[in-house]
Amino acid sequence: MSTSAPEWIPLLVPDMPSPEELLPWLRRMHATHHYSNFGPLVRELEAAFARRFALPQAQLTTVANATQGLELVLQALDLPAGARVLIPAFTFVATATAVLRAGFTPVLADVDAHCWMLTPAIARDACQHMHIDAVLPVATFGMPHGMLEWHQFEKETGLPVVIDAAAAYGSQWLQGAEGTLVFSLHTTKSLPAGEGGLVVSTRPGLAAKVRQLSNFGINLDPAADVPVGALAGVGTNAKMSEYHAAIGLVSLSKWELSAQSRQALQCDLTTALSAAANGRLVWQAQGCDASLMAPTLLCARLPDAQTRATLERLCAEARIMTRRWYQPLLTGMQVLQGRAIELNAHRAIDLGETLLGLPFFPDMALEQRQRIQDVVARACGGQ
Structure with a gap:
């Protein structure tokens, strides 16, 4: 059956x-x-x-x-x-x-x-x-x-x-x-x-x-x-x-209510996924004395490019959409060649090779959160 x-x-x-x-x-x-x-x-x-x-x-x-x-x-x-x-x-x-x-x-x-x-x-x-x-x-x-x-x-x-x-x-x-x-x-x-x-x-x-x-x-x-x-x-x-x-x-x-909901969802997801990955995920650090009030994306940095590729594959198998933000980097955009000046951007390149966007939206069901958590655990060796 x-x-x-x-x-x-x-x-x-x-x-x-x-x-x-x-x-x-x-x-x-x-x-x-x-x-x-x-x-x-x-x-x-x-x-x-x-x-x-x-x-x-x-x-x-x-x-x-x-x-x-x-x-x-x-x-x-x-x-x-x-x-x-x-x-x-x-x-x-x-x-x-x-x-x-x-x-x-x-x-x-x-x-x-x-x-x-x-x-x-x-x-x-x-x-x-x-x-x-x-x-x-x-x-x-x-x-x-x-x-x-x-x-x-x-x-x-x-x-x-x-x-x-x-x-x-x-x-x-x-x-x-x-x-x-x-x-x-x-x-x-x-x-x-x-x-x-x-x-x-x-x-x-x-x-x-x-x-x-x-x-x-x-x-x-x-x-x-x-x-x-x-x-x-x-x-x-x-x-x-x-x-x-x-x-x-x-x-x-209704922005304030929406922002509170997004903050709570981000906190829940990052906590759960960090635990599932045995602490192997890295999240964006706060850049100043102000905080992110209304997140709209969830992006995790994986330990290396191979682990990201594994997580992408497992997500696809589990029917979970992902995205490589922002790929290719501007330094790899053919249309910009000769029209932009490129400085050394090794940290941006490293980031581009290991970052992955995961689902994030209001009213995400518990079943959806658990499915993402299970896949992250598998990809990062948590189980």
Whole structure:
């Protein structure tokens, strides 16, 4: 008598608001007949963000997505043509493509072996060996950076620092320092709006310039030197729609509960999997004096590449989805060859050879957790 195979355990499951939760907001939108172009829901969402960051609303703006937010922030910095922007070699491709699409050159740097991020110390070392015009660290897997350290780096070097905080909403704050942050509101993030992004900056005029560039670069300020309706810069269409703002507002209204649930799940899983692996798994270390408030991924570092391959194979046999974050590394991307400058990134390379993403999503069933735990035990010699 055959037994049917268990259902696949997905890697991620978006935690999006239900249609019923969205309906009142969609009715408000429809009543105003305002669906884009900085409508009332977008402005309400931005006002809510301003309160949370304790900043004037003029110091932040929504965008269509974080990738365009990064591009427009880099453009708004008025860097010289061909400017070199230091980024980690261990990151999602959008960090590099944003630099290229803004007309600049990515410089691929190493990351810290423990927090898996580009740190001020690594950036200082790179600046001693070559000319750098700006730094674009990444809040890897949502782990926040210490903004006081990066603020000090900016003051010492005069180089602008922009944090790619795509996965770090609710974890990455300015922490009383000056700085620029770009968040993603993608469906897989801790504050999902389906698509969307948020730019937060204490740099004078930066958020306003990004907002203008997101509306094609058209001037809407009667007091400006350029006539209203004329181009003040060469921008693009990167505005957040009212539809996405509606989703974002619902998600924001219950963010704290969601964050607590994600924290609890991460704690339970890391504890159980560490025990199953006899302590052979390594987790991302906290990068500063702030903690990861709303994790969206679960990534474990295995002892070596062979053990990772074994765990991948056993997971596939047990119908458990996995992913090699971020593979291939930027240093191995053929499209970037000749378009990026590569520095020594041996720690990033080692990380790329041993890291594996495991399933992580709200409402994960106990049976699913146990199946993952059993496979990890087998792969790491726990039983």
